[in-house]
Amino acid sequence: MEYEIKPAGRLTLNLPELWDFRELIYFFTWRDIKIKYKQTFLGGMWALLQPFLLMVVFTLFFSRGLKISTGNLPYPVFVFPGLLLWNIFSNGVTNSGNSMVNNANIIKKIYFPRLIIPVSSILSTLIDFFIGFLLFIVLLIYYRVPVDPGRLLYAFPASLIIILITTLGVGTLLASLNVKYRDFRYVIPFMVQILLFLTPVIYPVTVVPEGLIRDLFQLNPLAGAISLLRSCFGYDYEVGFHLMGGTALSIILLVAGLVYFRKTEYYFADLA
Amino acid sequence: MKPILEVKEISKRFRIYHESRPYLTFREQIQKTFISSGKKTSEDFWALRNISFTVSQGESLGIIGRNGAGKSTLLKILSRITPPTTGGIVSRGRIASLLEVGTGFHPELTGQENIFLNGSILGMKQAEIKKKFDAILDFSGVEKFIDTPLKHYSSGMQLRLAFAVAAFLEPEILIIDEVLAVGDAEFQKKCIRKMEGVARSGHTILFVSHQMGLVKQLCNRCILLDKGIIAANDSSEKVTSMYLNLGQQEAVNRYEADAGSSTGKKYFFTDVQSVNPAGEAISTFGFNQPICLKMNMQFNQDPGDILLSVGLLDKFGNRVFTVHRPLKEFLNHPGRVSGTLKIPANLIAPNYYTFHFALVTRDGTVFDQHESKCLIQVADTGTVFSEYEGKDYGSIILDCEWI
Numbered sequence: 001m002e003y004e005i006k007p008a009g010r011l012t013l014n015l016p017e018l019w020d021f022r023e024l025i026y027f028f029t030w031r032d033i034k035i036k037y038k039q040t041f042l043g044g045m046w047a048l049l050q051p052f053l054l055m056v057v058f059t060l061f062f063s064r065g066l067k068i069s070t071g072n073l074p075y076p077v078f079v080f081p082g083l084l085l086w087n088i089f090s091n092g093v094t095n096s097g098n099s100m101v102n103n104a105n106i107i108k109k110i111y112f113p114r115l116i117i118p119v120s121s122i123l124s125t126l127i128d129f130f131i132g133f134l135l136f137i138v139l140l141i142y143y144r145v146p147v148d149p150g151r152l153l154y155a156f157p158a159s160l161i162i163i164l165i166t167t168l169g170v171g172t173l174l175a176s177l178n179v180k181y182r183d184f185r186y187v188i189p190f191m192v193q194i195l196l197f198l199t200p201v202i203y204p205v206t207v208v209p210e211g212l213i214r215d216l217f218q219l220n221p222l223a224g225a226i227s228l229l230r231s232c233f234g235y236d237y238e239v240g241f242h243l244m245g246g247t248a249l250s251i252i253l254l255v256a257g258l259v260y261f262r263k264t265e266y267y268f269a270d271l272a
Numbered sequence: 273m274k275p276i277l278e279v280k281e282i283s284k285r286f287r288i289y290h291e292s293r294p295y296l297t298f299r300e301q302i303q304k305t306f307i308s309s310g311k312k313t314s315e316d317f318w319a320l321r322n323i324s325f326t327v328s329q330g331e332s333l334g335i336i337g338r339n340g341a342g343k344s345t346l347l348k349i350l351s352r353i354t355p356p357t358t359g360g361i362v363s364r365g366r367i368a369s370l371l372e373v374g375t376g377f378h379p380e381l382t383g384q385e386n387i388f389l390n391g392s393i394l395g396m397k398q399a400e401i402k403k404k405f406d407a408i409l410d411f412s413g414v415e416k417f418i419d420t421p422l423k424h425y426s427s428g429m430q431l432r433l434a435f436a437v438a439a440f441l442e443p444e445i446l447i448i449d450e451v452l453a454v455g456d457a458e459f460q461k462k463c464i465r466k467m468e469g470v471a472r473s474g475h476t477i478l479f480v481s482h483q484m485g486l487v488k489q490l491c492n493r494c495i496l497l498d499k500g501i502i503a504a505n506d507s508s509e510k511v512t513s514m515y516l517n518l519g520q521q522e523a524v525n526r527y528e529a530d531a532g533s534s535t536g537k538k539y540f541f542t543d544v545q546s547v548n549p550a551g552e553a554i555s556t557f558g559f560n561q562p563i564c565l566k567m568n569m570q571f572n573q574d575p576g577d578i579l580l581s582v583g584l585l586d587k588f589g590n591r592v593f594t595v596h597r598p599l600k601e602f603l604n605h606p607g608r609v610s611g612t613l614k615i616p617a618n619l620i621a622p623n624y625y626t627f628h629f630a631l632v633t634r635d636g637t638v639f640d641q642h643e644s645k646c647l648i649q650v651a652d653t654g655t656v657f658s659e660y661e662g663k664d665y666g667s668i669i670l671d672c673e674w675i
Binding site: 002003004005006007008023024027030031034035038039105106107108109110111112181183184266267269270 | 286298299348349350351352353354355356357358359360361362363364369375376378380381385388389392393394395397398421
């Protein structure tokens with residue numbers, strides 16, 4: 001084994017190195033999952049309770065209160081997959097955005113590809129998604145909603161991948177910015193909150209006025225992924241320009257995030 | 273064979289921001305972009321300048337230097353935490369450092385979980401950790417609490433667990449940084465034994481320490497860093513003694529009589545100073561060096577039967593020993609006496625000491641006396657008690673016979 005330690009220079013993603021450290025990705029993810037519900041009475045139940053309670057609240061407000069129409073889908077079935085995917089994004093961005101600062105003591109003492117930290121903090125949010133999805137299956141059975149299994153087979157992984165790409169892009173960007181400018185510690189929760197309103201998670205995109213504004217809303221990669229998943233349960237959504245555009249946007253975000261992260265990671269130890 | 277580690281002209285620059293904050297707020301960054309104020313808010317500081325050295329396979333290299341000499345920066349570059357500004361390093365083996373002990377320990381996880389997490393962070397494969405798990409547990413001595421969350425451990429237990437994981441790393445190049453200063457004596461001994469084992473088994477060791485005795489014991493070659501450059505790269509013997517003499521000038525502690533303290537006294541000290549046998553003023557002595565105290569006295573009358581009495585005090589002010597000698601027996605210039613006391617080498621245990629000196633008569637009349645003056649340090653240069661450096665084991669090391 002021979003390697004060189006050089007001044008910061010050429011920009012490479014160095015995926016082989018990341019692969020070498022795959023066990024560390026696993027351990028960091030495992031740690032984040034493990035400590036998430038430590039010393040709580042309900043433990044993993046929170047992964048069920050959080051989206052469930054949110055669903056109940058939103059159902060009361062939007063469906064019963066504001067009488068928002070979600071087409072042929074009952075509102076709880078409409079909102080739940082949205083919330084599950086949204087939680088990957090919001091928790092993922094929040095966790096990874098703060099991850100470099102929170103793990104400063106490790107970064108300052110030992111070398112490993114820094115990308116492992118935001119990546120595993122995002123991966124650890126997946127467990128909540130899968131637990132929540134079990135509850136969603138119960139919900140589907142309760143409301144007797146027909147499922148399109150053929151569509152589910154590709155829409156489920158595709159929507160997850162789009163969400164993960166977007167989350168990783170935004171997460172790594174915020175993580176490296178946060179190391180340098182601690183302002184982002186306060187920007188992140190604010191940003192996530194605003195985005196919840198700008199993304200058709202708790203309302204259908206049809207409430208947005210038709211035309212350019214609705215197009216913009218639909219170009220949001222999160223909106224595309226959520227709608228794609230919903231479409232497996234009878235939600236009216238066409239795979240087309242908006243989804244392509246959104247996916248392209250998420251890839252652009254990912255590239256931007258990774259490039260900026262790689263460019264600044266050399267100095268994390270000096271700044272953190 | 274090629275050396276296992278080649279360090280080629282590395283330098284490291286740090287920007288020092290004058291708000292004493294290493295990071296900027298976004299507002300400041302924006303301000304800086306648009307308003308270029310003439311005032312400089314940062315300056316450059318070179319922590320390391322053109323450091324080059326090589327380490328061959330199986331060698332133990334000591335790295336010494338005063339605080340701020342650049343040791344930590346060098347270690348950080350070697351362990352790839354921060355990149356050098358210029359220059360490069362070629363490493364032909366995995367570098368792991370014991371400055372990382374306990375890195376990533378999480379208080380909520382159990383001992384066992386932490387062994388796996390920490391081992392993985394330190395670069396071990398999961399299978400490797402599993403294989404060594406029992407040995408690690410055994411070394412740490414915390415078997416009973418292995419399923420208890422770490423937050424319920426005492427700090428000593430946490431440290432032992434941390435060190436145990438690190439001790440089984442078996443990298444090709446091991447960096448050890450002052451970690452041995454912690455833990456109880458028994459555990460320290462265990463660690464030193466382990467390290468000696470590592471060194472013997474052909475691993476390369478970089479050892480960073482202030483404990484000269486240990487450095488000499490463990491390393492045959494040494495690098496002395498001073499203000500970011502390599503001041504010496506030679507045998508440990510030579511370099512450690514250089515270190516002890518480095519920067520002595522400013523550290524010398526001498527007693528000098530001022531006008532007020534000498535007026536009206538018939539016999540008094542004019543100045544007293546610790547020196548090496550060559551007569552140069554120093555205040556840090558190696559254990560294997562004689563300690564000399566040079567005293568100049570002045571008097572207006574015949575010395576008569578006045579005695580010069582000198583005592584060595586330990587850091588608590590307790591008398592280690594006292595010697596005295598009639599003033600008459602010194603070589604006299606009229607009205608002045610100069611005498612140098614020489615304490616033999618290899619006797620006074622490494623620690624801090626001060627002197628008590630007085631001019632008295634046998635019946636107890638005191639003419640001039642000074643307590644706790646001329647602070648000196650005796651540094652360990654490889655005594656049998658090296659590994660207990662900093663512990664109180666008495667003020668002298670006697671070479672007794674066992675019969």
